[in-house]
Amino acid sequence: MRPRLLALLCVTGSLVSGCGLLPGGHDRHTVTVWLMKDSASQDFLRRFTEDFERTHPDLRLGIRIQQWTGIVDKVRAALRSDAGDTPDVIEVGNTQVPLYVEDGRLADLTLESMRDWGKEDWLRGLAEPGRDGTTQYGVPWYAASRVVIYRKDLFAGAGITDPPKTRAQWLADTEKLNSGGDQGIYLAGQDWYTLAGFVWDEGGELAVRRDYAWHGALDTPAALRGMDFYRRLQALGHGPVDADEEHPPQGGVFAGGEVAQIVAVPGLADSIVRQNPGLKGKLGFFPVPGKAAARPGTVFTGGSDLVVPRNTDDQFAATAVVGALAGAKWDTDLARTMNYVPNKTTLAGAVAGEEGVAAMAAGAAHGRATPNTPEWAAVEADNPIKGYMTRVLRGADPRAEARRAARRITEELTPDLG
Numbered sequence: 001m002r003p004r005l006l007a008l009l010c011v012t013g014s015l016v017s018g019c020g021l022l023p024g025g026h027d028r029h030t031v032t033v034w035l036m037k038d039s040a041s042q043d044f045l046r047r048f049t050e051d052f053e054r055t056h057p058d059l060r061l062g063i064r065i066q067q068w069t070g071i072v073d074k075v076r077a078a079l080r081s082d083a084g085d086t087p088d089v090i091e092v093g094n095t096q097v098p099l100y101v102e103d104g105r106l107a108d109l110t111l112e113s114m115r116d117w118g119k120e121d122w123l124r125g126l127a128e129p130g131r132d133g134t135t136q137y138g139v140p141w142y143a144a145s146r147v148v149i150y151r152k153d154l155f156a157g158a159g160i161t162d163p164p165k166t167r168a169q170w171l172a173d174t175e176k177l178n179s180g181g182d183q184g185i186y187l188a189g190q191d192w193y194t195l196a197g198f199v200w201d202e203g204g205e206l207a208v209r210r211d212y213a214w215h216g217a218l219d220t221p222a223a224l225r226g227m228d229f230y231r232r233l234q235a236l237g238h239g240p241v242d243a244d245e246e247h248p249p250q251g252g253v254f255a256g257g258e259v260a261q262i263v264a265v266p267g268l269a270d271s272i273v274r275q276n277p278g279l280k281g282k283l284g285f286f287p288v289p290g291k292a293a294a295r296p297g298t299v300f301t302g303g304s305d306l307v308v309p310r311n312t313d314d315q316f317a318a319t320a321v322v323g324a325l326a327g328a329k330w331d332t333d334l335a336r337t338m339n340y341v342p343n344k345t346t347l348a349g350a351v352a353g354e355e356g357v358a359a360m361a362a363g364a365a366h367g368r369a370t371p372n373t374p375e376w377a378a379v380e381a382d383n384p385i386k387g388y389m390t391r392v393l394r395g396a397d398p399r400a401e402a403r404r405a406a407r408r409i410t411e412e413l414t415p416d417l418g
Contacts, residue, residue, distance in 0.1 A: 028053075028060040031317045034078075034087040036066055039142075039304060044337045052324050059317055066091075072099060079105035079309050086311055088318040089325075091304050094129045095370050097138035100307060102374040106137040107308040112319055113139065117326060121344040125301025125367035132372075138305030139326050140343035142334055145299045145367050146194065146263050147359040149272070152284045154182060154260045163286035165293040167201075171232060177260040178236040185261040186253050187234045189241030189393045190386040193300040194263050194288075199226030200298040200368050201291055206385070207371040207409055214373050216409030218388065219402035227389070227398055234393060241393040244386065255279065263288060266356025267339060285359040290366075301367030303341070375413045384408035 035045075049061045064087070066074065071092075078086045079100060092100065100106050113119040113136040119127065122140045130138020150163065158177050164170040178184030187194070196206060204222030207214050217223055234241075237259070239250075251268045253259060255275035262268075269283050287296035306326060308318040324330055326343055332350040335342040339357050341364045342350055348365065351357040370376050379385075388405035392398045 029058060029314060029317060030060045030062045031089065031314070031321050032062045032064065032085070032087045033089045033091075033321060034064050034066050034075075035091045036068055036071070036304065039091060039338070040334060041337055044334060047333075048325070048330055051330075052321070056317075056320060059320065061321070068093075072096060075100060076103060079103055079311065081311065084313070086309060088308065088312040088314065089321050090307050090309065091141065092138065092307055094126050094138065094140070094143075094301070094303050094305050095376070097130045097305055097307065098132070098372055098374040099377065101132045101137050105310050107310050107312070107315055107318070108135055108137065109139055109308060109319065109322070110134070110136045112323065116323060118344065118346075121346045123301060123303075123341070123343060123345065123364055123367060125364065125369045126303050126305060126343060129369045129372050130305045130307075138307050139322050141304045141306050141326055142331070142338070142340035142343060143301050143303035143364045143367065144265050144267075144340060145301045145360050145364040146197075147266050147285050147287055147356065147363060148261050148289075149254070149264055149266065149269055149356075150261045150284050150286065151259070151279070151282055153282050155284075158260075163284070164289050165296075167229060167289050167291055167297065170289045171236070174233065174236045174261065181258055183237035183239075183259045185233060185237045185263075186239050186250055186259045187230075187237055187263065188239045188243050188245045188247075188250065189234060189390050190244040191239075191263065192244070192383065192385040192389060195226065195230045195385070195389060196368070196370075197288060197297055197299045198229045199223045202226045202229075205371075207373075207376075207379075207413060209371075209373075214371060214375065214410070214413035216406030216413070218385070218409070219399065219406040224398055224402055227392060227402070230389070231393060242390045251275070266360055269356060285356040287359045287362040296363045296366060298366050298368055299363040301364050301369055371413070373413060375415060378412040379409055382412075384412075 045063055052061060075090060123143050126140030126143055130136060154177060160173050164173050174184035202222040202225040204220050204226055205217040208217045250262050251271045252275060254262050255272045266285050273280050288299050290297040306322045308315060312318045328347060331342050332347050334340060335351050339354060341361045345365045348361040351361055384405045388401050391401045
């Protein structure tokens with residue numbers, strides 16, 4: 001699908017400001033904001049725009065909705081452009097920020113982050129990808145992460161009264177559930193995002209930076225322990241070892257019945273119930289368990305950051321928009337409206353009333369992102385982690401396969417400078 005502009009929203013509090021004029025004939029300065037499709041509802045954007053323009057009478061918002069397909073090339077073109085119609089604020093995927101930092105065309109937001117925006121409370125999985133060294137370029141906006149979606153009726157039938165809080169208990173409960181024709185868990189063999197959480201929980205990494213270069217790290221003892229836990233959990237179901245969670249879509253498998261658990265974002269539950277209305281009221285959520293009950297497991301955290309291009313003609317106005325969108329008032333409003341995790345650990349209480357989102361927020365508090373390098377996109381393009389997982393699940397030597405995968409990751413993260 002070609003990227004195209006879906007909408008141009010320029011909602012204002014009055015007809016006068018909609019014409020770009022203030023009483024007395026003074027022009028409002030328009031701040032152009034690129035947001036991604038479905039990140040925020042139109043009602044949220046209307047309310048935010050009215051409030052922002054009321055409290056910033058010299059500014060007007062031009063919110064333009066973008067498609068995710070092809071967005072990297074479109075943003076890069078905008079960052080290089082000298083035209084006057086380029087965006088002043090852009091929503092980008094949290095793991096995309098290093099791609100734009102590499103181009104050297106983002107504004108430094110470190111001072112505002114430290115002085116005004118409370119960066120010490122930001123979710124790590126959103127904040128780290130937005131930072132290069134000590135310089136903050138991406139400001140966390142909202143997050144989403146994986147939880148365990150489970151069948152309450154199957155848990156009750158197995159005598160499990162409370163969801164597990166430790167990985168050891170999770171294995172024991174899943175083994176109980178894996179009987180009588182039911183799968184204890186459906187976990188595809190190449191669900192590498194879930195594997196990453198287990199690796200991080202063990203103190204391992206997908207890749208590490210040493211001597212100004214990135215190196216694959218799946219062959220460390222900690223990373224191997226993460227893979228071993230994945231192997232033991234995956235065996236308690238019939239997930240294909242040579243496919244990821246989208247082949248076939250795990251939501252459809254779960255909807256078919258006879259599956260007790262999957263690891264997914266909680267929003268998938270709506271799709272599951274649409275496919276199988278008989279599951280309405282039978283689904284629950286809990287955070288991916290950690291090694292100890294006191295702390296949920298580490299999970300990959302996705303979501304969005306807000307960035308300001310260096311070629312904006314009014315950085316002050318752009319940062320005012322970022323500060324408002326990412327501030328506590330509107331960030332919690334967005335989280336409640338869209339069932340997201342707010343950008344700060346201190347705001348998690350705002351979504352405590354929604355079981356799935358609360359479980360997601362508990363995990364996101366310890367969430368991580370992929371290695372903070374623009375070359376990571378090359379790793380995912382021909383992902384050696386997936387092949388490594390399949391070979392181990394088929395019985396190959398984990399250490400040998402981990403070394404092979406680590407070498408491949410190192411090669412992708414080391415561009416040919418010759």
